Amino acid sequence: MTFQYKNVFINDTYTIVGPYEYQGPLGSYFDAHKKDFYVKQKTFEDAESKLLIDSVKGVLKKVKKTISDVDLFISGDLMNQIISSNYAASQLGIPYLGIYSACASSVEGLIIASNMIEKQQIKNCICSVSSHNNSAEKQFRYPVEYGGPKPKTTTFTTTGGASAFLSSEKTNIKIESATIGRVNDFGITDAYHMGAVMAPACADTLYRHLQDLGRDISYYDMVYSGDLGAYGKDILKEYMKKTYNIELKNYEDSATMIFDLKRQPVNAGGSGPACLPLVTYGYLFHQMKEKQLKKILIIATGALMSATAVNQKKTIPSIAHAISLEVFE
Amino acid sequence: MTFQYKNVFINDTYTIVGPYEYQGPLGSYFDAHKKDFYVKQKTFEDAESKLLIDSVKGVLKKVKKTISDVDLFISGDLMNQIISSNYAASQLGIPYLGIYSACASSVEGLIIASNMIEKQQIKNCICSVSSHNNSAEKQFRYPVEYGGPKPKTTTFTTTGGASAFLSSEKTNIKIESATIGRVNDFGITDAYHMGAVMAPACADTLYRHLQDLGRDISYYDMVYSGDLGAYGKDILKEYMKKTYNIELKNYEDSATMIFDLKRQPVNAGGSGPACLPLVTYGYLFHQMKEKQLKKILIIATGALMSATAVNQKKTIPSIAHAISLEVFE
Numbered sequence: 001m002t003f004q005y006k007n008v009f010i011n012d013t014y015t016i017v018g019p020y021e022y023q024g025p026l027g028s029y030f031d032a033h034k035k036d037f038y039v040k041q042k043t044f045e046d047a048e049s050k051l052l053i054d055s056v057k058g059v060l061k062k063v064k065k066t067i068s069d070v071d072l073f074i075s076g077d078l079m080n081q082i083i084s085s086n087y088a089a090s091q092l093g094i095p096y097l098g099i100y101s102a103c104a105s106s107v108e109g110l111i112i113a114s115n116m117i118e119k120q121q122i123k124n125c126i127c128s129v130s131s132h133n134n135s136a137e138k139q140f141r142y143p144v145e146y147g148g149p150k151p152k153t154t155t156f157t158t159t160g161g162a163s164a165f166l167s168s169e170k171t172n173i174k175i176e177s178a179t180i181g182r183v184n185d186f187g188i189t190d191a192y193h194m195g196a197v198m199a200p201a202c203a204d205t206l207y208r209h210l211q212d213l214g215r216d217i218s219y220y221d222m223v224y225s226g227d228l229g230a231y232g233k234d235i236l237k238e239y240m241k242k243t244y245n246i247e248l249k250n251y252e253d254s255a256t257m258i259f260d261l262k263r264q265p266v267n268a269g270g271s272g273p274a275c276l277p278l279v280t281y282g283y284l285f286h287q288m289k290e291k292q293l294k295k296i297l298i299i300a301t302g303a304l305m306s307a308t309a310v311n312q313k314k315t316i317p318s319i320a321h322a323i324s325l326e327v328f329e
Numbered sequence: 330m331t332f333q334y335k336n337v338f339i340n341d342t343y344t345i346v347g348p349y350e351y352q353g354p355l356g357s358y359f360d361a362h363k364k365d366f367y368v369k370q371k372t373f374e375d376a377e378s379k380l381l382i383d384s385v386k387g388v389l390k391k392v393k394k395t396i397s398d399v400d401l402f403i404s405g406d407l408m409n410q411i412i413s414s415n416y417a418a419s420q421l422g423i424p425y426l427g428i429y430s431a432c433a434s435s436v437e438g439l440i441i442a443s444n445m446i447e448k449q450q451i452k453n454c455i456c457s458v459s460s461h462n463n464s465a466e467k468q469f470r471y472p473v474e475y476g477g478p479k480p481k482t483t484t485f486t487t488t489g490g491a492s493a494f495l496s497s498e499k500t501n502i503k504i505e506s507a508t509i510g511r512v513n514d515f516g517i518t519d520a521y522h523m524g525a526v527m528a529p530a531c532a533d534t535l536y537r538h539l540q541d542l543g544r545d546i547s548y549y550d551m552v553y554s555g556d557l558g559a560y561g562k563d564i565l566k567e568y569m570k571k572t573y574n575i576e577l578k579n580y581e582d583s584a585t586m587i588f589d590l591k592r593q594p595v596n597a598g599g600s601g602p603a604c605l606p607l608v609t610y611g612y613l614f615h616q617m618k619e620k621q622l623k624k625i626l627i628i629a630t631g632a633l634m635s636a637t638a639v640n641q642k643k644t645i646p647s648i649a650h651a652i653s654l655e656v657f658e
Contacts, residue, residue, distance in 0.1 A: 001400050001424040003450055043641055071330050072509065080409040081635040082429050090512040090633075090646040095330040097437060097509060098633075098648075100411050100427040108426055112441055119448035121332055139637070180401065180426060183419040304415040304427075306408065308468070312372055317419040319427075 018159030102302030131272025195232015226276025347488030431631030460601025524561015555605025
């Protein structure tokens with residue numbers, strides 16, 4: 001399902017990250033960073049919610065608005081029952097839609113908001129996501145304190161909060177179109193190889209986006225997925241070539257951008273709902289403002305995994321949602 | 330945030346329930362029922378997803394459409410990472426938005442779909458939810474097999490799947506308006522008294538809905554919440570009277586409608602994302618088609634609880650979303 005927009009703009013964004021992301025190659029592009037994983041909270045779960053709240057307050061300050069100016073807050077995260085988002089929404093008091101599509105949640109939120117703003121059903125919206133390495137590891141696999149070794153295909157959940165303020169007020173980043181993805185399931189049960197799980201969903205959404213709009217991949221200066229990781233990225237390239245005969249040259253994955261895979265202990269790269277929006281709102285928007293990039297396609301990919309389902313030996317389905325961003329002049 | 334619609338209709342619905350719901354006072358109003366909790370699946374989780382899929386296929390049959398006719402599937406449930414919905418979406422292959430606002434998910438889905446249909450961004454949408462007594466009890470409290478006693482304020486998660494097919498094609502049930510709620514938190518930590526947790530969110534959304542549209546409560550033939558339960562219902566009435574000076578006379582709660590509280594072992598009544606839509610799509614739509622009811626307001630309430638947060642002694646926030654339905658003549 002693909003939409004095109006004429007009146008939707010990202011007025012500003014705010015990104016706040018943990019120590020690993022700050023030490024990564026894009027560290028200087030984030031608005032704020034924290035030195036530890038607790039962020040002065042008692043639990044990792046509270047720390048994640050705090051990062052989310054800080055990112056909302058941060059973007060409000062940048063657009064010079066207050067909470068009462070905001071029509072809608074859309075947020076999602078990886079925690080069971082999306083509690084990071086729920087507790088953030090509770091503190092903020094803005095009308096709230098909770099969403100879940102794992103690491104594709106950021107773009108799901110942007111699409112719901114864009115559709116409402118395009119038709120003036122709301123005047124503005126804050127779209128947020130968060131993730132936290134320790135809260136996610138604890139919930140989906142093992143507490144990081146156990147120090148268990150991991151396969152090289154594993155990604156490292158990013159720690160951070162990312163918020164975007166959307167309205168019909170014209171600024172230099174325009175949301176131009178979007179595609180809602182379908183759930184794919186290629187029968188993979190390996191919870192340590194999310195890139196393999198998500199690559200087919202990414203391919204499906206990318207192909208349908210191009211088909212629906214009658215576009216060639218070269219329409220975009222760059223296509224960014226997030227977060228397939230070092231191995232998933234290659235799977236996607238091969239899959240796109242073999243299945244659709246599309247050569248992915250103008251393509252990169254946020255998992256391999258946010259961290260230095262040679263220097264940092266992150267295996268196949270970054271992941272988590274925050275990974276792609278941190279890279280997009282931090283680094284890519286900077287490149288767009290500098291006119292280094294003018295038209296980009298962002299494909300957020302989510303592995304719809306649950307610890308319960310993994311223990312029941314179920315396959316892991318995946319989804320991907322895409323949104324195209326343009327420099328507005 | 331309140332919206333009004335002119336072009337959104339619920340063309341048909343499908344409800345499928347477990348044994349307790351079928352044995353309840355509204356049993357004859359559901360489209361289908363299952364005799365046990367496994368529904369020929371290996372796990373309760375798979376059983377829940379099966380009920381969800383059956384409800385989607387059921388409504389498709391009733392509106393004489395196939396999966397390829399459907400633009401969008403919006404679904405949510407109580408399972409961690411909404412796996413019931415994800416596995417359903419995986420089998421269906423319709424573009425999919427996963428949502429979460431606990432037992433308020435049904436109305437969240439209807440609102441997102443209505444906004445898109447109203448402005449012709451999509452031509453139709455299936456909105457679904459599911460819940461399952463045994464999968465929910467296991468995840469949020471203890472496996473039912475333990476047979477632990479419970480306080481009287483506890484509700485009994487309904488087992489079922491409920492789907493609605495929405496489009497701009499005129500039929501006799503019109504979605505007239507809707508209000509997206511805010512998260513409320515009154516500091517309650519008792520995971521066995523959801524009615525107390527959710528009543529303030531219900532009151533807030535009801536009040537703002539009436540304020541935003543300049544309506545008196547008497548505008549509606551009936552207001553239905555779901556699912557505050559026997560105790561929460563009284564809390565809501567008292568709270569509305571004391572806080573807003575609104576007397577709730579034309580009001581009922583789905584938790585106390587779906588079960589016979591005197592005869593069935595359900596404590597304070599039914600709950601789960603399926604409870605309110607089962608009552609609405611099953612019984613209330615029948616009443617509307619018979620012209621016994623012409624204008625109703627449906628307020629879905631959700632306790633944004635997670636086992637992790639409860640164990641960390643966090644308070645339980647809540648949310649409520651409202652939608653008004655009218656007989657279209």
